Amino acid sequence: MSASSSIQALEYLQGLPLQTHRKLYEAPSTVLAVFRCMLPHLAKSIVMAMLYMPSALPAADLEAWFKPSARREREQALSILDRLHILTSKREDDRSLSYSLSQGFQRSLRQAIEGSGTHRTFGVPATKAERREEKLGIDFLDQHARTQWEGILFFMVSGAAGFAPGSVKMDVGPGTKQLLHKGDLVRTVHETPKITKEGFTFVLQETNAQVWNLLIVYLRMGHELGMSETEVLSFLFMLGSLELGQDYSTSTLSDTQLQMLDDLSAMGIVYRSSKDSRTFYPTRLATTLTSDSGALPGTDISTNEKTDSKAQNKGFIIVETNYRLYAYTNSLIQIAILSLFTKLQHRFPNLVSGKLTKESVHRAVQSGITSAQIISYLTTYAHPQMQKSNPPLPPTVMDQIRLWEYEGERVEVTTGYLMREFGSEVEYRDVQGYAEALGVLVWKNDAERCFFVSHVEQISAYLKKKKEGRGGR
Amino acid sequence: MNTIDGSDRHVQTDSAPPPSLLAIVLDTNPHAWAHLSSSLSLSAALANILVFINAHLASGNANEVAVIASHSHKATFLYPTPTAPQPKARNGANGDVAMNGTDDSKGHHIAENPNKYRAFALVESAILKNFAKLLDETNESHLAATPTTLIGGAISLALTYISKSTMLHAPTAASAESMSLAALADSENAHVDRIPLTSRILIVSVSGDLANQYIPVMNSIFAAQRKKIPIDILKLAGDTVLLQQASDATGGVYMKPDRPEGLLQYLMMAFLPDATARASLVIPSAGGVDFRAACFCHRKVVDVGFVCSVCLSIFCSSNLPDNLCLTCGSYLSLRSALINPPALIPRKKKKKRKVGTDSATPGASTPAGSSTPMHP
Structure with a gap:
């Protein structure tokens, strides 16, 4: 994961x-x-x-x-x-x-x-004097992180799902909004946030991947604002090595890092009781940054990521062969996500029902959602009853979703480099074999002796090395 | 098509390897370490092993470790600290793992050190504490009682711990959906799905002369073989036939470094790669393995012995009391075998010739050589 x-x-x-x-x-x-x-x-x-x-x-x-x-x-x-x-x-x-x-x-x-040295980079725990109040429980931190993060997700999908802004209580801070725009995850059209292609990819990811995604946008933005990339990155990596439920002192942090604390607490990655508090708590979003938040049984089953509300709802979608879709959920985020590619028809207290239609899928594809994403979303959240069969989704539905996508998409774009004009067949075979071994080969044509790679640095280094080696002999 | 291929490959190479559990059996035999102290002291070795454990924990996010000390009078867990009496009763192969006041090992009294990754600090302090405790408990009578170490009990402890962890790691096999999925998939897939934990045992051994524990160690080896748990051996001093066989039978690494003071480098290079990495690495193993067995009557390593036809016990001489097998009590008439030696000798000669001509390991080549010419 x-x-x-x-x-x-x-x-x-x-x-x-x-x-x-x-x-x-x-x-x-x-x-x-x-x-x-x-x-x-x-x-x-x-x-x-x-x-x-x-x-x-x-x-x-x-x-x-x-x-x-x-x-x-x-x-x-x-x-x-x-x-x-x-x-x-x-x-x-x-x-x-x-x-x-x-x-x-x-x-x-x-x-x-x-564990040697005196670098103090694994977080300085807060002293009693700095803490001033009772230590906070893990439940509270999880709750905080979840509210903040779901707020962000909901902000992103709300526009597309047709909820008026402000109609639901969840809202995100101006800094985070700016971040989402900067990362081109959301575009504002007619005062309502509209999710982009990247944004949809973002929403469908695991929470851990989402956090990283947003933090990388943050890094890029921080760079423009004159924040040192090194400081930001090392602070993030430090956060990943902290202990959940422990409060840490801000006394050793630099100004940039203090600034970051504010931004990160808006996203729910860290928690501070107030702006000028001298301590901070990392939340689960932070402590799982550098780990597989996945199964770690034996150590902390009860406090696993599984308590995440998203995972609790795991398995709530039923898709029938006639393209009808039933989702047992009352989460606005889930409904909003579903509405991106489904024509929703009815809503009941614990169930929404709708239909996958050509129009709805086309609409999703046009806004940049791929059929693979839709299928993987439906598969991931398929109802346990559906998961009994293999594959969980009806094959006709999967194929049709793909076919609907292919109607609109004929060309695939990959950025990279074309390698051509090789001196001999042997040289071509050698370099192409190397590229294949690296896993960067995208396309090749043996007759024309040219191939296409996604990364060129290693290959050029390899060619250089070869040249040197030949020059010496 | 190309993109599908490309993305597939990407996922394949980056899919996380299964978590790996490393059970370290540390031979803490005081006699042997005293003998070795000129080149490598026990405290230096322990420091190196702690670094190695940290490296192992860092190599995979869900990696786990267990450390078992095989001491002169008992085998005990150094990490995780044995807590409640219930698991002790189940784990205690020797029945004497009982310790008092070890509860709350993960307590808050461990000083928060900003220079140390917390996960490492927890393991380290627990090991050091338990180790100090073990040494405190050792008194002169223990030392005088035996010159060797309880390796058999320690391996059994490691195996029981691994088996328990494997069960904990098996994904919710009880839930209905995965059961039905497993039933749908072929048996091989189901097998892979249900055991995501890869385990191995590393024995850091310094004592020789373990033949008196031939039976328990051999049983552990067979158990490990059955569970597909490789046993790695780092032999710092002494030589035993037994441990070499353990690594050979289970497909583990065997190393007997010439310079024990370079312990850390040996550990890092040869013993750190887990099963996933070993698939693409060349792992060092014992060249010629000594397959000799120890007899059940005097615990001596024998070249040629007598085997009970009922229970397969090995004896070094035919002079059994009342001609009864010491293990199962069957009546054995050894006289016919002794009267009729020529039947045995030609076969042996054949074997010897094979060994002489064949440079490969003698044990591996003999059974294949005898059968292949008949049925090509």
Whole structure:
């Protein structure tokens, strides 16, 4: 479940320049968070193996450590480590390649897992003097987080669902509204917020992914406002390593971070009793930032993310083969989301009913919702009775939703790079094979000797390396 | 089509690996550590292992750890701290895990340290506290009683803990929907769906001469084999036939480092990758495995022994009291076997020739070699 959320954060992180990475890796909590949730599994093994290695690891040794069948996995792990500037490769005098961890990352990760140093980046708990009042319970924090977050979601879908603004009590702060507009999740048309394509993708995601999504928008915006990316990011990663139900002191935070506290408490990610309070509580939205909020039985079953209201409603939709849809819910958000692609007809105290029609699906597709999203939403929230069959949705309905979408969409757009004009068939095969191993290959044409990739950095580095290697011989 | 392919791959590579449970059996035999203290002291080793545990916990968000000390007079949990008497009664393979006043291990008295990730700090303080307690309880009479360690009991504790955690981790198998889904899917899928926890056991062993626990250890090995739990062995000192067999039978890592002071690097490189990562890594294993068994009568490792035809017990000599098997009490007439030795010898010679010519592990090659020529 964290897969999609960590991908987002990972893609953002990969886009940062070397200098920012260097500064980020100064803080052990950040390094630990990056290690825990950004790296693929094998990359973790590589990093840990190299963490206490006294000298650089020759590339040949690394290659020997992996099974020959795992070439693709190895290349992927190395490429991500390289893009995050965790691994640096160096050419030795005898032209052999060797890898080593970047200095800052190595030092900070060591400190993080040894618990050494005096960096104080894992949150300073509040003292009794700072607290002044009773410690707050976890239930209260969850409630706070849920109200704030659902407020945001409802704000987004309310316009499309035809609720007048202000008709429901939930509302969001001006800062958050600005954020949603900035991220192009919502556009204001005729005074009513209108959800965009990105916004709909956003709404259908897991809560964890949504939080990351919004925070990345926040990062971009913060950058424009002159907030240092490093400070914002390291603060977020620190939040992820805090303990739910513990209050923390604001005394060690910088001005930027204090500013952030205000913004984050508006979103429900942290809680402060008042604006000038000297303590803050992270909510569940914050503490699950850098973890799979998923199943962690044994440790805290009762306080799992499952208490989220969205999960409580899990499984409430029934779809019939005649495209009729019944949803056992009275949540306005659920109804609003359903109304984006369904023609709703009746509403009862605990049930809404409607129909999936060509018009309603077309409308959804035009506003940027894909058929895959609709189907995955319906499947995820299918009623337990429906889930008894496999697949849960009637195949005719799934196919028809797809067909309705294809009527309007014929062209698919991917941004990337076209590689062509290779000198020889051998060279083409080699580079194309490498691209495939990296998982960046989008399209290829063997006859024309050209192919299309979504990321080019690794390939150009590879070509350069090849050139160097040939020059030496 | 391309996009479907592309997205599929993306999801595949980024899908989170299953959480992994690492049960560490730490051999704390005071005699052996005293012997080893010139190159690696017990406290240094423990510090290294704590770093290793943190690394393991960091490698996966839902990763778990259990640490069991195999001491000279008892085997006990270092982490998680045994709390109520009920689980103790169920877990206690040795029946002597009982400790007082260990409740509330996760209490609030652990000082909040802003330099340490809280999850790490909790595990670390619990292990150190329990370890200090174990050492305090050890007195001279315990040390004098035995020069070895209760590895068999410790492995059993690890296995019981793993089996309990696996049950806790199995997704709501009781709920109707998943049951019916499992019934619909083929048996293989259902199997994968219901055991999302991958577990392994790591034994950090320093004592040799474990043959007196041949039977309990072998039973544990077979249990682990059946449950598909790899047993990794880090042998810092001493040599035992037994543990090598354990790692070989369960597909674990076996390492006997020449320089014990480099413990952390060995741990990080060879023992940290879990089952998911091992699928694409070359893992070190014992080259030639010594498959010799220990006899049931004197706990000696034997090359050639006598096997009870009823219960398969192994004896080093044929001179059993009253010709009765010591384990099952069956009457065994060994005389016919002794009178008729030529029947045994040609077969043995054949085996030996095979071993001589074949460079591969002797145990693995023999059964295959005897059967293949007949039915190609």
